[in-house]
Amino acid sequence: MPELPEVETVRRGLAPVLENRILKTITVRRRDLRFPVPAQLAKRLTGVRVTALERRAKYILIRFSDGHVAILHLGMSGRIKIFPQGHEITQEPHDHIVMTTDHNDSVVFNDPRRFGSLLLTSDNALADHKLLKGLGPEPLDAAFDAKLLASRLKGRHTPIKAALLDQRTVAGLGNIYVCESLFRAGISPRRQARTVQGGRAVKLHQAIQEVLREAIAAGGSTLRDHRQPDGELGYFQHHFAVYGRAGEACPDCHCHSEKSSGIKHIVQSGRSTFYCARKQR
DNA sequence: CTCCTGTCCTGCCGGC
């Protein structure tokens, strides 16, 4: 589920609840997530103050005053629920981790498919952590420009769709926002990555940043289960130009007519791709 | 190295 905009939305919802708070209780109901939740996690973090919530790619980093850093990934179906102090905590299936702060707010990590993970490291080991080490640039950082994107795509003999899904190229894009970015840039998902240089790289860079910024502003996209931590729905899904719209006409286009059948749905490296063959080359 | 496929897990939806 969650790509960069959804993860950023979760981070923003979580920050006011956790920052500068001491974790009073941490309950791990299921440890067998994508990676086992460290057995000592609760013991290490209980009674420690949270100093900051950050995001790197699709990871949420929870920093603690003693140098610990918790690395949270929501996988495909992970969700964060917040129960403000005084509200009844309703339990649901797949509530794997529950924590409560010294303000009596509760934070619940729910993940039916258990592709998510919660790991623990320390500030000085963070940069070298195996999950973070190979990640490409943050797409919304100033350091990420068209030139850097082009250099990351140079020489790559894989479709641009696959290259952008690869977190080592740019970190944080997933299936939806890759499709949407390629549409906006007018680039076919089947185009060889190495041919996205010069003007095409400029357009793609701009499209990626626009799509991500707009999606964050909309609180992310809600397909099945993404909600903001306060329960509000994200609404960027209403702005999808191509994702999930096979057979429809794409915006301002005559791709759906007697002679063409609208937005195409193909499968690339095992994932659905949606695009307009008329606008994307 | 790079690239591609299989795999983990549960829930839901459409078709028969």
Add this chain to the structure above:
DNA sequence: TGCCGGCAGGACAGGA
């Protein structure tokens, strides 16, 4: 109505 196959927003591990 009920069952079953296929598919889902991710990304690692391992093979070619």
